Amino acid sequence: MGGSESTPPPPPPVEFDKPWRDTPWDNKALLEKNLRELKLSDPKVKYIRILLAGEVGAGKSSLINSVNSVFQKRITTEALADNAGGRSFTKTYDTYYIRNGQSVLPFVFNDIMGLEPGESHGADPEDIAKALEGLLKEGHNFNPVASAKNYDCKSETSPEDLTYCLVYVIAADKVSMMNQEVFRKLRVIRQKASSLGIPQAVIMTMVDEACPLVKKDLRKIYTSKKIKEKMQECSNSVGVPVSHIFPVKNYHEESDTQNDIDVLILRALTHIVQIADDLLNRRKRGSEKC
Ligand SMILES: Nc1nc2c(ncn2[C@@H]2O[C@H](COP(=O)(O)OP(=O)(O)OP(=O)(O)O)[C@@H](O)[C@H]2O)c(=O)[nH]1
Numbered sequence: 001m002g003g004s005e006s007t008p009p010p011p012p013p014v015e016f017d018k019p020w021r022d023t024p025w026d027n028k029a030l031l032e033k034n035l036r037e038l039k040l041s042d043p044k045v046k047y048i049r050i051l052l053a054g055e056v057g058a059g060k061s062s063l064i065n066s067v068n069s070v071f072q073k074r075i076t077t078e079a080l081a082d083n084a085g086g087r088s089f090t091k092t093y094d095t096y097y098i099r100n101g102q103s104v105l106p107f108v109f110n111d112i113m114g115l116e117p118g119e120s121h122g123a124d125p126e127d128i129a130k131a132l133e134g135l136l137k138e139g140h141n142f143n144p145v146a147s148a149k150n151y152d153c154k155s156e157t158s159p160e161d162l163t164y165c166l167v168y169v170i171a172a173d174k175v176s177m178m179n180q181e182v183f184r185k186l187r188v189i190r191q192k193a194s195s196l197g198i199p200q201a202v203i204m205t206m207v208d209e210a211c212p213l214v215k216k217d218l219r220k221i222y223t224s225k226k227i228k229e230k231m232q233e234c235s236n237s238v239g240v241p242v243s244h245i246f247p248v249k250n251y252h253e254e255s256d257t258q259n260d261i262d263v264l265i266l267r268a269l270t271h272i273v274q275i276a277d278d279l280l281n282r283r284k285r286g287s288e289k290c
């Protein structure tokens with residue numbers, strides 16, 4: 001029983017025996033077809049708007065580019081992404097449409113300036129609250145200096161201006177280091193979204209940076225204990241249930257699209273579009289009752 005001579009216990013396993021969520025790795029075509037042929041529950045509404053919020057450099061612009069790349073079947077970089085880091089690269093409120101042959105898909109994304117700690121840095125939560133209500137004009141400049149703000153908001157909104165899902169974009173490798181001030185700003189946005197009945201989800205990016213296993217093989221995403229731990233952390237931090245958290249890897253250095261990256265993005269998008277369309281349906285039924 002010589003304790004000092006015994007071999008140290010093996011390190012705890014880094015992988016679950018089985019994935020804890022099913023992923024249709026070999027069914028990309030169906031996921032894609034369903035989104036290309038999507039019919040919104042209110043045929044009078046042309047598209048549902050998905051608003052992306054998150055810390056500077058979390059991968060919001062890259063996510064829009066990645067979604068577009070999946071549907072164009074080639075790498076696209078319309079929503080410019082930063083490769084230097086630091087201060088927010090995106091400065092204006094812009095809508096991104098996804099082309100589908102001669103038309104566009106019935107969901108659009110809004111890229112906004114990243115959240116930063118400090119009163120006069122990064123996007124102002126008040127601006128994002130206005131975006132949720134559909135009041136921000138296209139091209140609005142997220143100037144964080146209040147005195148320089150141009151509050152030239154819309155006086156009337158169409159159903160297409162409203163936000164149908166608020167998506168927090170969080171980098172898996174940075175979630176434990178996120179600044180408290182950024183969390184405070186996220187809470188303000190979350191309260192506004194909740195008061196408007198807007199559903200919320202999380203897209204957790206940079207899974208390749210957070211877990212070497214996943215960097216080597218994306219199909220390990222739901223067997224990696226590290227990724228599950230990071231998803232739990234996201235859930236605790238922003239108060240979104242794990243069922244509404246979707247880990248993805250964005251295109252960032254690839255020159256061609258890849259099946260497994262596409263599948264994770266399409267899967268996340270399918271869920272997000274469904275919860276957004278549920279809100280459209282609720283609003284439609286609400287207006288019919290009036
Ligand atoms: N490894 C890896 N890098 C990523 C991923 N997503 C984004 N990046 C890189 O992270 C950096 C920041 O990404 P952006 O898309 O510009 O982030 P953002 O949230 O739009 O940032 P701001 O506009 O500054 O608020 C870029 O260099 C991207 O190439 C990912 O999933 N994995």
Ligand SMILES: [Mg+2]
Binds near residue numbers: 080089090111112
């Ligand atoms: Mg950006």
